[in-house]
Amino acid sequence: MKRLEVKKMSLSLKSIRDCLLQENLLKEFIVAEKWQLTLPDSLDNRLVKDISYDSRTVTSDTLFFCKGLNFKEEYLEKAIQSGLELYISETPYDVPATLGIIVTDIRKAMAVLSMAFYDYPQNKLKLIAFTGTKGKTTAAYFTKYILDHTTNNKVAMLSTMNSTLDGKNYFKSQLTTPESLDLYRMMAEAVKNEMSHFIMEVSSQAYKINRVYGLFFDVGIFLNITPDHISPIEHPTFDDYFYCKRQLIAHSKTVIINHESDYFSLLKEMATLKQVPMIVYGTEKNEAVDYSYQTIPGDSLSFTIRSAKDPLNINGNYRLLLGGDFNKGNALSAMIASSLVGATQKDCQKGIQEATVPGRMELLTNNNNAKVYVDYAHNYDSLKNLLAYVKEEHPTGRLIVVIGSTGNKAISRRKDFSKVLSELGDVAILTTDDPADEDPITICKQIEEHITGDVKIRTVLDRAEAIAEALRISQPEDAVVLAGKGADQFQKIGGIDTPYPGDYQIAESIIWHSKK
The missing domain is CATH 3.40.1390.10 (MurE/MurF, N-terminal domain)
Known part of the structure; x- marks a missing residue:
């Protein structure tokens, strides 16, 4: 841009x-x-x-x-x-x-x-911030689609995948949460562009190294917490990771918390001690949950929102373009956040029905009718949820997974991926995924050594060739999952962002050329 x-x-x-x-x-x-x-x-x-x-x-x-x-x-x-x-x-x-x-x-x-x-640009915007181990990008996109209807496209967004400061033109993000100097420069640019709302993802590192020091959000959303980013150069322990994550609660004027999150009681206690107004959402209908969601029978993409009091006036039926029950929770968190800063129920219904997320649950069909899913799933929970959903959708076929793991960070993910593949995968094709300064062969070996059971394992370091191999061996009843890269068009090799077409583009090209 x-x-x-x-x-x-x-x-x-x-x-x-x-x-x-x-x-x-x-x-x-x-x-x-x-x-x-x-x-x-x-x-x-x-x-x-x-x-x-x-x-x-x-x-x-x-x-x-x-x-x-x-x-x-x-x-x-x-x-x-x-x-x-x-x-x-x-x-x-x-x-x-x-x-x-x-x-x-x-x-x-x-x-x-x-x-x-930059003259305190945060005071001239409505700030909405998401944190969590998984779902931040999807929930942020849902929120932007909703608020675009509310504000006539005056919504800026910083997300892991793409960012926009004018609501229309997007650029590649370098960090989930930018350095503070860059963050306020971007906010000032959004103000100059007459944006009214600013959505962002807040990483654990943003609190650990003070990228958002002194910043308060109008609405903060805590989606979930599971072990991730545990490594010598990120968080030495889960306790450190979790502590940094939950700082968002203390720095929000209103907080939205997922009742199904691990350690929910601690999150609720923190909001109470900090005297931060709190809205709780989840799948259960009980006194602790302010808004609940349930899938509508016969339509896996539709769901109902229910609240006993419904102060935000969002009770009703909604429909998604993205599959997976986990995305309904992300959508509900976005609806609550958007409603708190001005969205109507109609805005929510339209935005949720239109929302797409680059590299999230994108679907292709191979020439033999095998389904191909492209998703950014890049940690234990997101990969497990993705594979469980695909397995449920394709109960009679094999689950073929193309996956790697990033270098220089989140080393614990390698063993986590092994565990998920052992539980749900049938064929694992291990490949390259942003190896940075590490040897991708070593990374693949570290994933392979922890895989158990009858999973068939292949290593194909060239990611495009790994995708081609997955499509080649697939049968009509199978499902192919391309996990980790999503819509990312770069591979981090050494200190260089090396151009990469993207998983979806590569798979689509292979399918198209094989038709000839």
Whole structure:
């Protein structure tokens, strides 16, 4: 997408000092190699006209954030050689800068200063945030489709798959939740584009490393929690992962919680202790559930919403384009969130019926009539739910699964995938899925060594060839599942996003060419 230029903001050094003092983040200033607690009068009104954490994009008027585990002093030195005069860091550096601002926490400082620099754009938008181990992207898309009807397409969205700041043009997301500086720049761009609502996914990492420090959401939705992202470079334990996830509850003005989520009682207790108004949804009809959903017999895509009091006026029948009972729960969470910020029941019905999600439950038919499902399922719960649904839809055939696992993160998923494949799969074709700096052969072997039972295992590292192999061996009663990549059009290899056509496009092309 062609990016719109956000009007350049500015912030005085005095304002920066005051902001840091208010948050108790300021340690000292370094001026002319001297440490001091006050700014010289000559610098009080000096304006910062840009902020950056990329040493390659600085000028004399940039405030440069020295952040990240991989930060090196040489980055700062090169930036100063390019004209940089102002830097902010947790560590004093012996460099010829006009001013060094030393803080206790660089990421918190970057968050609060980014807010101020972009004139607090979050206050000019209705903010809706989803967290959970699975379903965030689908629920976010449901919400956008609903609110597009409410606002006449004035809804911005940041999602794992695609993001939009003008409600129409989409671009590839690099992180589930962007760095704070990028987040507020994007919010400011959405405000410039006259957006009224801003939907985003909030990852556990966003709280762990303070990307959303100090940010409060109008509506926060907690979908579910299961072990994921457990690795030395993400969360060392499930307890750490869960703690970071549930911070969304403490930073929402109203929270929506899934009654079927593991540890629901703890989530409810946290909302109560923090005095956050709470709406609970689920499949059960009981006193703890405010809104429940049930599938309409004879139509697996239709469901009914019921509430004893229905304060949001959303009781009624709805129909999805996406299969799977789990998507009905995602849809209900989106309807509740949308209703809280202005949507009507009619908006909900239209939006839910129209909603599609790139790479989620996309369906093709092979030339021999075997069904081919493309889905982004990339952790234990999402893969298990997907395969269970497909197995139920195709009880007499084999389940052929093409799957890999990402490198450099979420290492626990490899054993998780093995468990699901052992329980539900008939044929597993192991392949490449964003190996990053790891050897994809090693990743596949780590999945294979934990698979038990009668699952037939093949390893085909080239993902396009793995998809072709799955389609080739399929029989009319079988179902082929292409899991993990969804609509993603890149493979992360080393530090490079390598272009990749996408699972759906590859499968569709193979099917089309085999007809000739």
